[in-house]
Amino acid sequence: MTTEEAPFLYEVLLGFLMSRNPGFNDDQQVPFLSAPTVVVPRDPFEAQLLEQEGVGYTAVPDDRSSLTQQAIHLAATMCSMVLFARNRRHNGLQLQNAIRFLACGVSDRVNDYLHKLGLTSSRETALDTLRSLSEKAEYNLTQVSLLEKCPGLGPFICIDNLDMQEKVHMSSVGHETSMFHGTWGYVQIPTKGLLDTLDLGKLNLSAYQEAIKNVPSMSIDPQLFMPTPEAEDHYYLVWISQIAQVMNEYIAVPSDKASAMKTEPPVVEQISNEIPSIYMLKLMDESDDSADGIGQVLEAVQQQTGLTPEEFAERLQPMDGDLATIQNFNSIRDIRDPSSYADHALNNVVFQLGAAHTLWNISQTILTAHMGDPSNENDLGAWQLFQSLGISHEKVLQKKDFTLMIQQMEQLHKATLYHCLRVIMKTDEDPVDIEPKTIATDQWNEIVIECYERFCSPKARDNASRMKSSKLNNLLVRLQEFSTVIEANNAMKSGDIGRLLNVWKMWSVMSQALKGLTHYSSYLPRLVLLLTHILPPCLGKLLRHNLLFSPSGRPGHFVAKDQFLENQNYWLKFFYNRGGIGTEVQRLKNLFSMNIILLRGMFHSMQVDSGKKRVHQSHKNKLTLQSLQMFCRMANGKDILNTDQTNIGLNQLKKEDSYKQGLKKFGTEIQTKDEHLGRLRLHFPKASNEEEVNIDAEEEPGVEQDM
Template sequence: MLSMARSQKANNYQVVIGMFLLASGAVKREMEVLAHAGLSISYSAIQEHLTLLSDEALKRLKQLVKEKMCFIVWDNLNIAFRVESQRLNSTNHFDNGTTGTAIPLWNPFTNSDTPLGTLPLGMKPTRATTFSVLDWSSTDTLPSPTQAEELGRCCGWQLRRLAIENIPALGHLKEALGECPEVDPIAVHQTEQYPVPAMHEDESSMEGTIRVYTTILRSLGITDADLRAHGLMFNDGDLLTDSLVDKIESARRNSTGETEGMKATVRRFGLFHAKMAGCRLVVNEHWGKPNSLSPGSLWWEHNRLLKRKPMTAGWKAKKATPWKPSHELLQISLAAHVKDGFRLHCGQADLDAWAATATMDDVNAVADRVHDKLFSTAGLDAVRALRPELRDITHENVILLNRDALFYIEFVFAIKKGDIGRVVNVLRVWMVMMRSNKTMPKYADAIFETLARIDRYDPVLKRFFLHNWLVNLTGRPYSSKEVDLLQEHQNFWAKIIYNAKGVNRSWEWLSKITVCIFTLREAMRTVQKTYKIPAYGERHTVPDMTKEVQTLADALRDEKIQEHVNNRGSVDSSSVAPVRDLLEEGSKYADTRTAFKKFTPEVRRAENLGVVDAEEVPEAEEREEDAGTTEEDYDVTEEDLYLDEEEPYAHVDTLLAAAAEL
């Protein structure tokens, strides 16, 4: 106020508050009220500053790609435009657009940014055939013994972690737990992100993907000559994006232009979408029969014990299994199963009494027994070796559920830790499991093709590929996340928080606001820090699951689900179907040449000539029909940002109240 009394142009304070209001999702009415009170600049002035910010961001973006290597990620942004008073030229409609982000390439050899030309275009293998041809061997179809051993050690550590976190009496051993064994960790560093303007281009077709790609390069100010100087550029997206780029590279493989032929692109499917697929793989296979009288399935735990809102799951479900509740269900379920497993194998009747005096060696010994008996294929084989009349189907099913859910939790924690080696080890196993009939063959193909392709890359390109597959926005340990999830979060801010309301909603506005999202968020954080406004994100951590875990653990104990019971009863045999061992089923299929037949040179040449007999691959056609892997959009919710410790998100109403109090 004293500054404004000296000069009306001394409005730095008002500008920051104006940007804070815009970043917080305030509407025009609140902005004008605070502007007339002298606390903020006017709404029109805020728009002028936003235009300046947008122009400055674009200028900085173009300069960025001239100084260092970058890679890009894009994703579709679908917005419903509702018109209250419709006319011939103004009706309700649904627009499909695309947003993108440029990310500087991290150099894993020097732990710094990557100079231009480090990955020349010639480092990418030349595309000579219509379809991808891989010089693969049998070692590419299954995890190697080393990878299996590494995965086993990490899963054992996850068991110990879950036990210490969910058995209160073991709390004194938290510091003794140590870190999970490392495989190929990405060096901790802070990732920068630079959004490109949103575009009204639908990327769900080959033509749309080409337009999106050229539009992004035009926004970056990149020409063919610039691409040659820049070098290879990774592009991330979901499975649909990966497939479309592959088809474009195939159709334009004889093109001489770098942009036209996508000569600089190196495809990568998003690990977030792979995580969702892995979660659905576990839940669909172990969902069980709804309304069954027998306990032991995920349906029994989710609907009957936890009394959650019913959800659709299973391979025959008409809708895709929702990821968010499935992810939470597996976390709660696995914790309860581990707790009950330690009760069974700790050697004492009272788990808490044993835990109070247990040492880390004691925990390791019990964890090994629990893993061998209840969380491994060896444990399943042991109970299946019994005489048929003594088999306990419910107990066998829970062993498979434990093993498959443990793989998923290991994948989730490997991403958070930023250990790409652990991530790849789980992908190797999922690639086999998704080979089973009526599961997810498209993801199995994508994982197989990607891992086999990078294994034949130049070692330098392979290391760059893997160590830029995750990002870390904070530069702190345990803060890594998937590149495609980063883009989903940007879509949330663009679509929900910063999108204009009513008639002002337009793609012109979105193209201007998207490049300023993180500048606006920095203004919001600056005001919050200056006025010591609480970090609202810390209030929205994952709610305590102790009661839920205990409820499931008690039910497992009462029903003796994790114990072998001879002749469990007629209910078990009549209403409980044996769950498939997806690892076994997928291994059988992967052991046939049909599994990866389409990646062999002979079949590719035959397909190019149109002489492949359909009767040669009936199983593959049947698998495609039953795949149930249609790509669906994932709409990020506020809960996603609540789970991101590095991205605190405040309720709009709460922020407006705080702004009003100023």
Template sequence: MGKLERPSNGNDSEDSDSSEDGSIDLSAFEDPAPPDNLPVSTLQADPLEDPNPRIPISLTEDDANEVDSNVLRPSRNPLIRRQKQNEDIARTICSMVAFGRNRRHNGQQLMKGLLFIACGVTERVSRYLNYVGLSCSRRTAHCGLAALGKEAEKKIKRLFSNTDANIFSPAACIDNLDFQQSIHTKSVADSSTMFHGTWGYIHHLPHTFFNHLNHDELTLAALKLALKKSTNLEVQPRHFAPTVISDRYFKLTLKSQLTSVFLRYVASSSQKNPPLADHPPPVRPIKLEKPNLNMLKLMMASDNSSEGIGDVLSGLNKQAGLDPERFSSRLQIIEGDLGTCMNVLSLCELRIPAAYSKTSLANLISIPGAAHTMWNFAQSIFLHHWGDQTNQQDTGAWRVLKALGIPQEKPVTKRDFTLMISNMEKIHEADLLYCMLVVMGIENETLPEELPSMTSASIQDVVEKTFDQFLSGEALEIAINKKQTKLINLLLRIRDFGTVIEVNRSTKAGDTGRLIFMWKRWAVMGQGLKKLVHYSRHLPQLILLLEVILPKSLANVIKNLMLLCPSGREGHFVATDFYLEVQNFWLKYFYNHSGIGTNIKRLRDVFSINIPVLKSLMQVLNRESGMNVVQQSHKNKIKNVSINSFVRFAKQYNICLDEDKPKDFVPTSISDVYQQGIDAIQEDWID
């Protein structure tokens, strides 16, 4: 349904007919922007479609709130709810009466005006709320946001100029963001315009983190020396080959995944001892604390080319308040997707040799984001195991999704990576579950809704037997020798999907050690995955950079910058580039859908740098409504009906080959990309 909008009259205030006596006192803000300078939208949104391209994740407001903070729910005590409501009603009525008699008594109205902007209230509704004295005008609220934005700009400059920045400059995470100002009724003067911008935030590690580091290894001179030494570095297979420690860790990872699936779908433990390891052991976890993040102002420069990256760096330098000489003398980390990093590297190479240090860009380190790395490898692995969707007897990943009752849409486009990871986890858990049912000899039984109890020793015994029969290297070797194609495909899918699930879970746990263990496996697998042209080269380069080339202190800083925990809750870490995608959701979809169409100037000058303030105001409104903090996490669990449906499918098509059936359909063999990667590395090493 199209949106009905009033034509713009050159004034974005809902209180345009108020007299001078009804002016608003803005003395609480420093240097408020005059209303005449506020951006004005003369464009109408296209009522037929949303012209703005999607971000690569599908989020709801609750999903975004879970990443950033806690979820708020009403108190269960009716007396507390009633008392809170009475207090709020009395305070609101008094403020409305005071505001009606003298509009300089506008404290509550100014706060509510900002709250209503933060919550996405349309201008039409805001005009009525201002008329009844419940809030200030939208013009005044935008003046307040503009003043808050100036304070945020000053804070960014202070962060780049304080003593901590002299030790190590705040890292910047950036991503391209495209908007379209769409006009439904076009003319010569008015036409739809696409704006290509870049947005991001700076991430500053706490001062205490640097206390145990060698500050001499965090300088630009140390970086240049390390890179100079790396020119003679001979890349060897041992840099990525599995070690005794990594093999033992991967074995524990698969066993923990088996244990987790067993406790979730088969039976619960009736004993606390011996403890069941449903999570892998920690390797190198990041300290749990809320990060110090500050959003940058939206820059009208695209990072999709070397020229655009140059404009982005100039904009970043300007927002940091540093002159070119001072900016070039500091080591600066840039995080983003692989395309952004490649453009940064391309621009650096174009400026070699540079006549001056301030134009060389030798102080930049570009780090590909952990989330985009996971999404691209996961997509390639998923497509590799997808199977033949034209054959109903095929037992590939698509057929497992169908048995679970999930729509089988092939993930060939980068539209919704969160859904793709969720589906891969469900496929993996279903495969592990059926393997354990076969070991227990109960694959013909229907799993009950209410889980029975088993002793911890019995559960451990099932896990060990399942690992030996299906997940060990010997099990795969036996299946290959017997030429059991269907079983080989299943075992390879379990092993490859297990790496994706572990990368996702290690990211949430904030454990960079576990993450790099899996990255090393992916660095080998990438040589066998033919469609990963760029990541198959750049992921090994990143591993060498962190593990071999850079000084230990600098590498430690970068590892701690790859993940962050916005809510400060255990198990809720996210990758830095994923967090930026969440902020893109707020700017691009929440605050861009306010009933007035896309207004680029307003998004750039008012909203982009104030996103943290607006989100906190939404939490304030929830608390003002009597909400309490609730710790909530989304669980990716398969329902009992879907589980039993999959078990019937697995038994019918004999996916584990628990008995010989000569008339069984033989699917197309899936290649072992890990072995192909090892072979490719060996060939390159011999040559």
């Protein structure tokens, strides 16, 4: 626009603005618009919001380049204002500002003032634009869902519940404060790189039905969840890498890193970091968290795809959700069984547990099992260690921030390994120093291996379990079970689904013994069997490789699909609460929900246009010197490794290894209840004459901890 509609005005304004730059040469060619330099948010709330996406902003120094860029932006903006005042059809900048001002909470009064200045369009124009964008998004969604695109396999659909309160200041009949219960999600298209490695002729409903037809008569052996020799060797390297990381970060670095123990375990099955195509669904109503509610959601999803119920049921439809969603889906499918109508039976839908919700819930259960008794000062449960790190144990188990809980568990795990390494090196009484020193590589490797053999190996746990005091046993069991949480989290970030499945197999056994995982003890083993043994290789790989993806396309920055949706939920609530346009859920459904990715991008662009630089960052979970000093003081005073045989903590209840206890639970169930482990075969599509085993009779009572 500046070069075609008002080139003279642009050059005059730019020349005037550039004259303040001492280094500017009048004979120099006047630059035209180029890519803007980017911006950093300073609002703590916004910083927390951006942290979830691994995005940060850095201020650009006031050098000649930044001043030039600022002058270019100002000149272009002023030209746009003049052209808009002359002809309202020249409104590209104004439309962009109108939409992002709406999303970022600019009030109607301020927007009207900026409209008079020619910086933005009217609020009505912004709403009309969002309506047009929503219509376009709905059309795009129907196009990617066409049967002609892929007649045998539907695009992946991820859904999650979304609850928010509609506040009304002045109540009246039919107009009062209420809680909105809804479901939201997105459609994800498998990447071309993945599809090129698969036989598309084997990715259909017939292949799925053929694979599961023998499941009702299948005899399940707990050996299927046991690690193979290769998996055992790999988990040894996982342990070595976790110890080596702590050694490398806080104690010493090897003189020759090439021959040192690796700080990252080997790759097992890597997912491509190709950016997937994502299409947001419109926010849907859900009457309640029940079978009827999920029925309404599935009908709404089918309508948004533009397919008839019969067409929707013709092909295999993979979906992702949390445990409660899958339970409700299984309930409605069981209620409708038997059914002679494919669209009524829902046998074409295959649900996968969300990897993030699985991590959060099982991690919380493991942490709860090891928290200990805070009312007993001599109790050496995890609460004692958290307190020494300056972390309040009351806040660790809150459900508001599971990411923070995982980070705090990792800090406790690292601090414990740090103390173990100091004991191995006989420096546990020395002053704490976190500046790594350089030592010989052979010595460095020996320390890491000795730490594993003495504190992290199965033999070490077995020896500790035979001791009269349970102090060391409890700590080593906690180290082992926390290591699975750390490994699962690291595997998800790196996009290694093979490593994640190795942990899921361990959790499938551990969940049999951990209290509070009644339903996960059936649903997680069932999913592991589906992905690793029941489905044919092509279909299994397709489902496995769509549990995680990299939104930015960067290696090492993968997220679970349900975690990505949680982030979008956070953005939607942010725009909802700060929209400055009232708390109208209908407006949120019709205008915001399908455009959330666009609105999020415009939110970021405001920082970009302010003259700051956007950077992608990885948040390192580092321990401070003061935290390690306090931890080591507590560890030595309480003798947590029982090296001095002190009397502190001798009367603790012994913590059993949940993996060993899980194997025993499997054995007891096979001997006394069901030798075929029939509860792990439930909820697969079946013929109408097949018998359903009563899940209530087979599952143990307990309190589920799903969100």
